Amino acid sequence: MTAAERIEELREEALSAVASAGSTSDLESVRVRYLGRSAELTEIKKSIRDLPPEDRKAVGGASNKATKEIEGALHERLESVAATEREERLRAEAVDVTLPGTPYLKGSLHPSLRVIDEVVDFFVGLGYRVAEGPEVETDYYNFTALNIPPGHPARGMQDTFFLDEGLVLRTHTSPVQIRTMLSQEPPVYVVCPGRTYRRDSDPTHTPMFNQIEGLAVDKGLTLGHLKGTLAAMARHVFGEDVKVRLRPSYFQFVEPGVELDVSCFRCGGSDPNCKVCRGAGWIEMLGAGMVDPAVLTEVGYDPEEYTGFAFGMGPDRMAMVRYGIPDLRLFFEGDLRFLHQF
Amino acid sequence: MRVPLSWLREYVDFDLSADELSDLFSLRSQEVDGLDRLGVLDGEVVVGEVVEFGQHPNADRLNVAKVDLGGQEVQIVAGAPNPYSGARVPIVLPGSTLADGRKLKKAKLRGMESFGMMMSERELGISNEHTGILLLDESYEVGRPVSDYFPVGDTVLELDVNPNRPDLWGMIGVARELAAILKTTFRIPEPRFEVNGEPTSAYILRVEAPDLCPRYDLRRVSHVRPGERAPLEMRRRVHAAGMRPINAIVDATNYVMIETGQPIHAFDAHQVRDGIVVRRAHPGEEMTMLDGQTRQLDEEMLVIADEERGLVVAGVMGAETAEVDDETTDVLVEVATFNGRNIMETSQRLGLRTDASGRFERGLDPEMVAYAMERVTGLLAWNTGGCPAPNTLSHYPEPVAPWQVPLRLARAELLLGMPVEEGEAAERLELLGCKVGREDGCLLADVPTFRRDLGREADLIEEVGRLIGLENVPARLPGVPLPGGLTPNQKKLRSLRRLLADLGLAEAVTYPFGPDRWIEDLGLDDDGRRALKLRNPLSAEAGNLRPALLPGLLDAAARNRSFGARGGALFEVGHVFEPQEQPEGMREYALRYRLSGEIGLDAEMPAELLTGVVEKGKVAGVLAGNVRPPGWNIPAITAGFFEAKGLVERLVPGAVFEPRPRPFLHPGRAAAVLLDGAEAGWAGELHPDVAARFGLEGWPVAAFELDLGSTEPDPLMRFEPFYNVPAVSMDLAVVVNTDVRVGEMLEAVASLGSPILADARVFDVYEGAQVPSGQKSVALNFTFQAAQTLTDAEVKAELDRISEQLREAFGAEVRGT
Numbered sequence A: 001m002t003a004a005e006r007i008e009e010l011r012e013e014a015l016s017a018v019a020s021a022g023s024t025s026d027l028e029s030v031r032v033r034y035l036g037r038s039a040e041l042t043e044i045k046k047s048i049r050d051l052p053p054e055d056r057k058a059v060g061g062a063s064n065k066a067t068k069e070i071e072g073a074l075h076e077r078l079e080s081v082a083a084t085e086r087e088e089r090l091r092a093e094a095v096d097v098t099l100p101g102t103p104y105l106k107g108s109l110h111p112s113l114r115v116i117d118e119v120v121d122f123f124v125g126l127g128y129r130v131a132e133g134p135e136v137e138t139d140y141y142n143f144t145a146l147n148i149p150p151g152h153p154a155r156g157m158q159d160t161f162f163l164d165e166g167l168v169l170r171t172h173t174s175p176v177q178i179r180t181m182l183s184q185e186p187p188v189y190v191v192c193p194g195r196t197y198r199r200d201s202d203p204t205h206t207p208m209f210n211q212i213e214g215l216a217v218d219k220g221l222t223l224g225h226l227k228g229t230l231a232a233m234a235r236h237v238f239g240e241d242v243k244v245r246l247r248p249s250y251f252q253f254v255e256p257g258v259e260l261d262v263s264c265f266r267c268g269g270s271d272p273n274c275k276v277c278r279g280a281g282w283i284e285m286l287g288a289g290m291v292d293p294a295v296l297t298e299v300g301y302d303p304e305e306y307t308g309f310a311f312g313m314g315p316d317r318m319a320m321v322r323y324g325i326p327d328l329r330l331f332f333e334g335d336l337r338f339l340h341q342f
Numbered sequence B: 001m002r003v004p005l006s007w008l009r010e011y012v013d014f015d016l017s018a019d020e021l022s023d024l025f026s027l028r029s030q031e032v033d034g035l036d037r038l039g040v041l042d043g044e045v046v047v048g049e050v051v052e053f054g055q056h057p058n059a060d061r062l063n064v065a066k067v068d069l070g071g072q073e074v075q076i077v078a079g080a081p082n083p084y085s086g087a088r089v090p091i092v093l094p095g096s097t098l099a100d101g102r103k104l105k106k107a108k109l110r111g112m113e114s115f116g117m118m119m120s121e122r123e124l125g126i127s128n129e130h131t132g133i134l135l136l137d138e139s140y141e142v143g144r145p146v147s148d149y150f151p152v153g154d155t156v157l158e159l160d161v162n163p164n165r166p167d168l169w170g171m172i173g174v175a176r177e178l179a180a181i182l183k184t185t186f187r188i189p190e191p192r193f194e195v196n197g198e199p200t201s202a203y204i205l206r207v208e209a210p211d212l213c214p215r216y217d218l219r220r221v222s223h224v225r226p227g228e229r230a231p232l233e234m235r236r237r238v239h240a241a242g243m244r245p246i247n248a249i250v251d252a253t254n255y256v257m258i259e260t261g262q263p264i265h266a267f268d269a270h271q272v273r274d275g276i277v278v279r280r281a282h283p284g285e286e287m288t289m290l291d292g293q294t295r296q297l298d299e300e301m302l303v304i305a306d307e308e309r310g311l312v313v314a315g316v317m318g319a320e321t322a323e324v325d326d327e328t329t330d331v332l333v334e335v336a337t338f339n340g341r342n343i344m345e346t347s348q349r350l351g352l353r354t355d356a357s358g359r360f361e362r363g364l365d366p367e368m369v370a371y372a373m374e375r376v377t378g379l380l381a382w383n384t385g386g387c388p389a390p391n392t393l394s395h396y397p398e399p400v401a402p403w404q405v406p407l408r409l410a411r412a413e414l415l416l417g418m419p420v421e422e423g424e425a426a427e428r429l430e431l432l433g434c435k436v437g438r439e440d441g442c443l444l445a446d447v448p449t450f451r452r453d454l455g456r457e458a459d460l461i462e463e464v465g466r467l468i469g470l471e472n473v474p475a476r477l478p479g480v481p482l483p484g485g486l487t488p489n490q491k492k493l494r495s496l497r498r499l500l501a502d503l504g505l506a507e508a509v510t511y512p513f514g515p516d517r518w519i520e521d522l523g524l525d526d527d528g529r530r531a532l533k534l535r536n537p538l539s540a541e542a543g544n545l546r547p548a549l550l551p552g553l554l555d556a557a558a559r560n561r562s563f564g565a566r567g568g569a570l571f572e573v574g575h576v577f578e579p580q581e582q583p584e585g586m587r588e589y590a591l592r593y594r595l596s597g598e599i600g601l602d603a604e605m606p607a608e609l610l611t612g613v614v615e616k617g618k619v620a621g622v623l624a625g626n627v628r629p630p631g632w633n634i635p636a637i638t639a640g641f642f643e644a645k646g647l648v649e650r651l652v653p654g655a656v657f658e659p660r661p662r663p664f665l666h667p668g669r670a671a672a673v674l675l676d677g678a679e680a681g682w683a684g685e686l687h688p689d690v691a692a693r694f695g696l697e698g699w700p701v702a703a704f705e706l707d708l709g710s711t712e713p714d715p716l717m718r719f720e721p722f723y724n725v726p727a728v729s730m731d732l733a734v735v736v737n738t739d740v741r742v743g744e745m746l747e748a749v750a751s752l753g754s755p756i757l758a759d760a761r762v763f764d765v766y767e768g769a770q771v772p773s774g775q776k777s778v779a780l781n782f783t784f785q786a787a788q789t790l791t792d793a794e795v796k797a798e799l800d801r802i803s804e805q806l807r808e809a810f811g812a813e814v815r816g817t
């Protein structure tokens, strides 16, 4: 057999091996076998210089041509086999997308504090600042300075926790208002959120609860400013459509004293079985009033020059209404089944 | 205050439905708690005469009556056995609706037709009596509507009266209020009786404690028919107003109390020795009261006594000694006012609050005494045949008189924010009982004595405002002349809470008071710390103020466990409380600070010394059990020291952790958190014994508690330059003795101040077969980077410097090279 015939044979053999190779690794062995360092075709090429000169050109040309042809076929085949293999691999890598995702930890913020933050943000937007104070208060700041002197019946109404003589757990955040007024001159625009305590425990009362009080003292403030401010607050918290109304009420440190009702944001008064307002159409939201002149005098403000309004609301109750929470006690049990809902 | 509307109509005319009246009262005066309906709401009740009464043929417990309704005879089946042939009874006709919602129909009961129903007192709203049918006397004409004699149904307005308005605890006051709202008039019944009884002056009256008793009036009504019942309509009204009818004498006193708001006491005159003495209790005096309990009195309590014994704790409750009963024929009537504060304190000390004490507490009008006395005398004469004495003994040394309060209209308009017309304001005040004069731009109101709450201009402005209607106040927003905003600390607190929530912790708010166990189980009592105590805790389980947030969160974790949680992560931001030692001899000064405004905020003394309380803001977190449950693709995260530490590292950048035991922490897994050398809090794993005592037995529990001031959840950002050249990452494993602290090794590396070391990270700590015992392998990864590409030689030199530093400081042998 001549070299040229052998080359032709190898070429045909190689091309058919390429055609029948089913994987990239098969193709690699085909390449090694026919084009590798010790492949027969390579050997033939190496031995060309030993051939008689007249044969060299023909054998050289044939072997180069065969090599090119085999390389071309290999390359072509490799692309198609690789593509198939990649597709197969990706198919094999498919996951069940309905399996749950990796569980990142889920934290939460307390519902009452969410309401507090929101109310505080509203007042900060109006130009108020936030004032804070101690929870163990003196008798003077908690009562006397607020127009509730010793022996006043209003002291009996608020079931107070007592510590050492003259110290109580604050029954409201109002002492913070007193501390604020004593520490600065008017105008005053502050809100005072915080925990407060009363010695009371039943399904609708817990011995601790949150409160947000607000105080504005300036020249020319009226009950109308109180109404406008609280109406805007109610719309901010409960929605643009809610209306408010004032009813006369009584708190020792304001005069006139009022209560503010908010129209039911759920039914607007149209549903006699409404779970939010119980059919009343109105939700009692907060107590408020014009700061009593005695209180202004007590902190050294001139009640003839300055007037003011104050208000107090219960963010726990607001959270109950807003989120539909049935029982106040849930707020303070640290139960994750409750907390994780917010 | 329960206001039966049928009774209210006796004093004032109004053309309003009960619902309208209720709304009007809510918007103009006092909150209305609700409307209570009694008796027959809608329908007809007629007087019937029983013609025949006998056993139901088919039912042992039923009776059948033939009843004449005035020309029409009907058959009625009844349960009660008390009617008899000839008895007059109220019959409610079919088609009527009762207060409990029942609608009556013609019915067949066990085969017998029944037309309507014979009524008990309860069904008519007269009393709670329901054992038999109400029997009417001969004065009730057969066939006539019962409502010709008394209302067969009533609606009661339940007023929630504010504490400053004791005048509204009487029907007359409510009538005056309604008249003022409606701009109409009201009437007060005029007492009329003959004076024909034995003189009161057979008894003495001596008030030995005038400071506690501004007024005491005493009048005798003799020749009372014993055991008399009050007339049906009076009983019905007393019942509707929420009191229990007893007998004609007691009902008359209660009736007048409901009418005037003034409590009245009736003594059996025969039981009173010589007369009435109003005095303070004797030392050691005891009294067995009407509720059967014997109580120890103290010398600040006021007693109504005779010359020998105490009869009543004034304004609170009587002893059985001289109470009226069904034998009483001679009555001494007391109408008095007492010092409200004294009554309140007495009732608090005795633990006994009564309807009367609640009224006296508020301070009643002594001027009401005379009318109430006349009124009750008249009713006793009328209802019991009693003969009023010609004279009343009266102690009233300092009569009160109306006082004048000026009202400037401009001031009213300023406070209310709406126009107020002079005529309108004057009319409203007059309707409330003031006499109003005028003086340039100013009204001068003489305030009646029953409105002690109207002492100042602002009080009058409130009255005018609410009667005009608060819905007329226009809503405005003030122009706040200040920039609002949160302080840096308040902003920080927000970020802190948000960060912890984002890191997966649930925010809890727990009670700051707890049991002794809190302190004992945490071992804090051994730590030389005491907890502040509440003087009047709700229970023994809630007597200590928390010195730390930890115990409340541990209780919450245990609670979650008991409801099936596998673990969880909670945090709380709140105050903790610790006692502050007070210097000798400053007690009195401290009390003045606490009780009076004389010593203000700017006192030189820090507030803690004056209150003896240190109150601090803290943040704490508790990780218990599985903080994150395992997923199908990842393992669980379990609570451990490094979970807690990782959180603290986020909250307190730059914190240094130093081993420091605490009684409640695992001794080998407890660290103090130091910031700039000062202790900012702690982090650690809970001691397993402590975990067990808190109901977390067998669970890993890690926690931290930090001063709020030390946290920096949102540190100031500052740009650090970086280079766009490749970084070189090199690992270095060294073997050191096990007691060498890795933190110190990292510090030692940092102290080299390498200009090209960008990051150092611990990626493995190993003890075991591969290293000699007593030693551990610590694997570190270093990232080197500089402005120019680093050469291998530069990196190698720096790594050698680090190895050398570790060898020198810790004897570290480089491993595997």
Ligand SMILES: [Zn+2]
Binding pocket: A264, A265, A266, A267, A268, A269, A270, A271, A274, A275, A276, A277, A278, A279, A280, A281
């Ligand atoms: Zn509703």
